[in-house]
Amino acid sequence: MSSITMTNKSRLTVGQLVIYALLIIGSLFYLYPLFWLLINSLKQTPEIFSNPWALPERWIWENYPDAWTTGNVSRYVVNSIILTGTSLVVVLLLSSMAAFALTQLKWKLSKLTLLYFLIGFMVPVHATLIPLFVYFTRFNLVDSQLGLGLIYSSFGLPLAVLVLCGFLSAIPRELLEAAVIDGSSVYGLYWRIVLPVSKPALMTVTILSFVSVWNELLLALIFLTDQSKFTLPVGLTRFSDLYVTDYAPMFAAIVIATIPTLILFAIFNKRVLAGMAEGAIKG
Amino acid sequence: MRSRTSILFFMTPAFLLYTAIVFIPILASVYYSFFKWDVLSPPKFIGLDNFIRMFTKDDIFVTSVKNMLFLTVTSIVLQQFFGFLLAVFITSKIKGKEFFKNVFFYPAVIASVAVGLMWTFIYDPKFGLLNGFLRLIGLESLQRQWLFEQSTAMWAITLVVCWQYIGYTMILYVAAIQNIPRDIFESARIDGAVGWRLIRYMTIPLVKPIIKVNMILITVGSLKFFDLVYAMTRGGPAHSTSVLAMHMYNRSFRQYEYGYGDALAVVLLIMCLVATLVINLLFRKADTEY
Numbered sequence: 001m002s003s004i005t006m007t008n009k010s011r012l013t014v015g016q017l018v019i020y021a022l023l024i025i026g027s028l029f030y031l032y033p034l035f036w037l038l039i040n041s042l043k044q045t046p047e048i049f050s051n052p053w054a055l056p057e058r059w060i061w062e063n064y065p066d067a068w069t070t071g072n073v074s075r076y077v078v079n080s081i082i083l084t085g086t087s088l089v090v091v092l093l094l095s096s097m098a099a100f101a102l103t104q105l106k107w108k109l110s111k112l113t114l115l116y117f118l119i120g121f122m123v124p125v126h127a128t129l130i131p132l133f134v135y136f137t138r139f140n141l142v143d144s145q146l147g148l149g150l151i152y153s154s155f156g157l158p159l160a161v162l163v164l165c166g167f168l169s170a171i172p173r174e175l176l177e178a179a180v181i182d183g184s185s186v187y188g189l190y191w192r193i194v195l196p197v198s199k200p201a202l203m204t205v206t207i208l209s210f211v212s213v214w215n216e217l218l219l220a221l222i223f224l225t226d227q228s229k230f231t232l233p234v235g236l237t238r239f240s241d242l243y244v245t246d247y248a249p250m251f252a253a254i255v256i257a258t259i260p261t262l263i264l265f266a267i268f269n270k271r272v273l274a275g276m277a278e279g280a281i282k283g
Numbered sequence: 284m285r286s287r288t289s290i291l292f293f294m295t296p297a298f299l300l301y302t303a304i305v306f307i308p309i310l311a312s313v314y315y316s317f318f319k320w321d322v323l324s325p326p327k328f329i330g331l332d333n334f335i336r337m338f339t340k341d342d343i344f345v346t347s348v349k350n351m352l353f354l355t356v357t358s359i360v361l362q363q364f365f366g367f368l369l370a371v372f373i374t375s376k377i378k379g380k381e382f383f384k385n386v387f388f389y390p391a392v393i394a395s396v397a398v399g400l401m402w403t404f405i406y407d408p409k410f411g412l413l414n415g416f417l418r419l420i421g422l423e424s425l426q427r428q429w430l431f432e433q434s435t436a437m438w439a440i441t442l443v444v445c446w447q448y449i450g451y452t453m454i455l456y457v458a459a460i461q462n463i464p465r466d467i468f469e470s471a472r473i474d475g476a477v478g479w480r481l482i483r484y485m486t487i488p489l490v491k492p493i494i495k496v497n498m499i500l501i502t503v504g505s506l507k508f509f510d511l512v513y514a515m516t517r518g519g520p521a522h523s524t525s526v527l528a529m530h531m532y533n534r535s536f537r538q539y540e541y542g543y544g545d546a547l548a549v550v551l552l553i554m555c556l557v558a559t560l561v562i563n564l565l566f567r568k569a570d571t572e573y
Contacts (some may be wrong), residue, residue, distance in 0.1 A: 015375075015478075016376065016377060017303045017371045018373070019375055019377055020377060021512070023369075023372055023377075023383050026383075027371065027386045027387075029446070030387060030389070030390070030446075032412075033401060033402075033412070034558065035406070036405075036412060037401055040404075040423055041498070049409060049410050052410040052411070052412070052415060080420050090300075094296050094298060094300065096292070097292075097293040097296065097297060098293065098296075098297035098298070100293055101289075101293035101294045102294075105289060105290050105293065105522070107290055113294070113298070115330060116306075117297075117301060119305075119306070120301065120305050122556055122559060123309055123350060123555075124503075124506070124528075124548075124552060124555050125507075126315075126507065126528055126548045127308075127309050127312050127529075127533055127548045127549065127552040128304070128308035128312060128316070129312075129535065129536075129544075129548065129550065130310055130312060130493050130535050130544050130545050130548065131307070131308035131315070131545075132304065132308050132313035133535075133536070134541070150300065151304055153300065154300050154301050154303075154304035154305050155304075156299070157297055159304075166304065172558050186286070186289040187289070187292075188473055189428075190293065197372060197377075207335075211392050214394070215392075215393070215395060215510075216395075217395065217396055217509070217510045217513060217514075218509050218510070221326055221532075222532075222536055227390050232394065233394045233395075233396040233510075235513055236394070236396045236400060236514075237399060237513065240400065247404070247410075247515075248402070251404070254397050254400050257393075257394060257396075257397045258393050258394075258397045261392055261393050261394070262389060262393065265385075265389060266385075266441075266535055267394050267522040269381075269385060273384065273385075273388065273391065273454055274458075274538060276391070276392075276397060276451070276454070277455055277458045278347050278452070280455055280496060280500055281455065281458075281493070281496055
């Protein structure tokens with residue numbers, strides 16, 4: 001009996017070996033495609049056809065500037081940054097204000113108002129597309145970063161309000177009461193106490209909104225018709241029309257679209273995992 | 284402090300934006316689903332004709348719903364199974380938990396369009412990894428034009444969906460398993476529960492709430508599905524990979540049949556609501572067994 005416990009501690013058990021083996025095989029399914037994408041982005045198109053598996057004979061970096069300028073990827077990246085930035089600012093500001101009112105300034109219908117926002121969870125964005133498109137055309141908001149940004153923010157609101165309400169209702173009342181006694185107005189309370197205190201929850205909302213807005217395709221496809229306004233996902237789908245047979249720059253474009261998100265993911269890794277889990281469970 | 288003006292000040296912006304962009308358009312969609320409406324002519328009330336047309340005259344609609352159900356069922360089976368399995372592996376006594384977690388999760392944060400295009404290359408008949416791999420292991424007879432054949436295209440897309448989101452399913456289970464107090468597991472082990480029995484009688488019942496969350500996420504996600512189909516096949520070949528969102532997009536914004544598009548959107552909305560409701564009911568019933 002004791003000898004078994006000894007081996008358990010000092011060496012790997014069969015069970016663990018099997019688990020490691022399976023996890024490593026599984027990882028290959030996830031890492032190899034990425035690696036393959038990278039090496040092919042450094043080849044010339046004929047070499048991709050003749051030798052898709054091997055490392056590049058000569059490393060062709062030109063695919064990147066080619067995709068960046070000729071393929072318009074630089075334009076798409078800038079557009080995506082503006083759009084994501086706008087949506088984030090709007091959603092963070094409005095949801096934190098609403099959550100503050102809903103949790104700290106409770107009034108008769110605050111429960112009902114929260115429920116009203118939660119309807120947004122159940123509704124697929126598709127059910128709003130046509131009326132929105134018709135209104136937006138009438139008010140000249142098609143092809144406008146602000147217009148699309150407002151849509152993203154509105155659909156981000158339910159989750160953001162919910163996450164922030166959960167966090168804000170846990171703020172000790174004494175903290176706010178002390179500030180009121182010190183002469184802080186309700187606006188000062190929000191700006192100087194509530195916002196700084198709720199940083200972790202705001203961070204969660206930022207991550208969730210970033211991932212959904214930065215990657216969004218359907219709305220961007222409908223509400224952006226002018227190529228100079230395209231976001232990265234829309235641009236990528238058009239890239240394949242532009243480079244029908246010249247695959248190498250397209251490999252490069254996909255790498256450009258993927259790497260920044262992966263770097264951000266690597267940096268904020270723990271928070272992203274926790275935030276996305278929290279968002280999903282709340283939703 | 285609770286003055287009416289301050290409540291209005293903090294509440295109004297979010298309320299107005301949400302009402303104008305989410306709430307009113309939903310009502311408008313439901314309303315116009317009873318109309319014949321395109322860009323050229325004003326809306327004309329036609330009762331349930333749009334819905335009747337869908338089920339009787341629109342073959343692409345039928346194909347889309349079939350594909351959607353296929354995608355939903357296959358995703359539930361594959362993602363729940365592999366997501367849970369990976370979570371059990373990762374929470375067991377191994378090194379490199381963080382590494383494996385991130386490796387399986389990263390596709391969930393990158394754009395579906397990028398994932399879709401990458402897999403379009405992997406499936407490419409000439410230089411793709413998949414056919415290359417089959418040649419390598421001497422199974423040339425299994426080589427296919429994956430995304431260009433009606434018999435394989437939907438499977439090919441479904442596997443990419445699972446590839447992208449298994450990690451998401453997994454981290455929710457990992458979080459749930461790590462939340463189970465250690466001593467519960469220890470006492471179960473002392474009682475002789477190991478391996479499969481431990482999982483069957485301890486882990487699964489204890490993570491039940493997350494099974495439900497994953498079920499809803501995967502189902503609603505599959506019903507709304509659009510991005511990967513658009514990036515990989517645009518619904519082709521011959522509409523064999525069309526899904527409801529794809530069909531709705533084409534009818535509304537390619538053929539400008541707004542009334543019919545709204546009717547399709549309403550069907551999608553109802554399916555999402557019904558699915559969520561049914562899953563909630565199923566799990567409520569199951570809860571009382573314990």
